[in-house]
Amino acid sequence: MDCGASIVKYILFIFNMLALVCGILLIVFGSLVLSNLGDIRDFADTFETSSIPISIIVIGCIIFIISFVGCCGAIREDTCLTMTYSIFMLILFVLQMIMVVYIWIERESFLNAMNKIVDKAWEQRHDKGHYMDVFQSGFNCCGRVGVQDYTKEIVPNSCCGASATSCSYELARNKPGCSQQFRTFISTNIAIAQYAGLVVAGVELIAFIFACCIANQARNERRRAAYYT
Template sequence: MDCGGVFVKYVLFIFNILFVVCGILIIVFGSILVSRISDVASVAQTFESNSIPIVILVLGCVIFIISFLGCCGAIREDTCCTMTYSVFVLVLFLAQFALIILVWTKGPQFLNYMDKVVAKIWQEHNKDPEVMNSLQLTFNCCGQNGSTDYTFNLEPIPNSCCGAQATSCNMVEAMKKPGCAQAFNSFWKNSINIIMYAGFAVAAVELVAFIFACCLANQVRNTIRRSNY
């Protein structure tokens, strides 16, 4: 293999090491998103709000597996493995673009689901206070729109408004916390932005990796062909 082929081989190997790391980070990020919803699972499932986080988690696992395959194909100079990797990367590239478009178009609808989730939890907080407490502890918030939701209804402010370690919670401390609708919405809005911009960056690198993988497979095939003569 000539110098160009060796260069492509090691660049592709380094790319895939980075992709392995990206896959792990996406898995962690997707797990965090799913865990944030799992605290309110009974309500969240009603509005199908787990869909995007689960897709992200699955995508992270797929990226990790394909990247590992690419590392093996590049370092071993295996034509079959490298071409298989190229096909998988192309499919992953297209799937990732589809995910970005899904997040872009369904983002407002998804955020609307989140608003409904918080509203539903608040409506039922007298019957099932544990779900509201979990929401307030997870997102460091108080009430649906603020601590005044409790005082307006002449209800005591729960300890969860002041944190997990609080044994009591007064109005002054509770007023410092945002409403859970705002906190929940802000969290998901920021998460959706991260998904879109990170998705574009990773998709661009995947396209480069696909081109390099095709070049490497062609170089290895030519090297084998020349060695047979």
């Protein structure tokens, strides 16, 4: 393999390492969103709400595995591995762009679904108070709109933190409402997911092109070797 092809090989290896990192970031982000949803699996909107973070986790795992295969194929200069890898990278590029566009289009509906979940948790606070406790302790908030929601009720300990043994209106009066806090959290991290998705898609497209170049170079070298022998 000539000098130019060797450079492409190592660039492909570096791009795959970047893809590995981006895949890990997507997995972490998706897991973070799911973990902060808490134990609310019996809500009707949970499947729709969880679809985006679950998709992010799945795509992140696929990127991680295929990028690892790409690293091996580039180092070994294996035509079969690199061509298989390039096909998968092209497919992933298309899926990644679809995901980014989907998140962009469904952003508002997704945020509205978040508000509905908090509303339902608030409505069921007397029967299933642990739902609101999950939000209040996990997002450092109190009540649906604010602590004033508990004016005629006892302020739960979760309004003062997961480890609090007692709480009062005075202690929690500066806490934001859970609807606002949850929406802000999701809105901020959706933007991160979108930009991360674009970065990963760019890396995948370049990796696809470079993998095709390496596979073609390795194939030509084998043909020349067979011809001279």
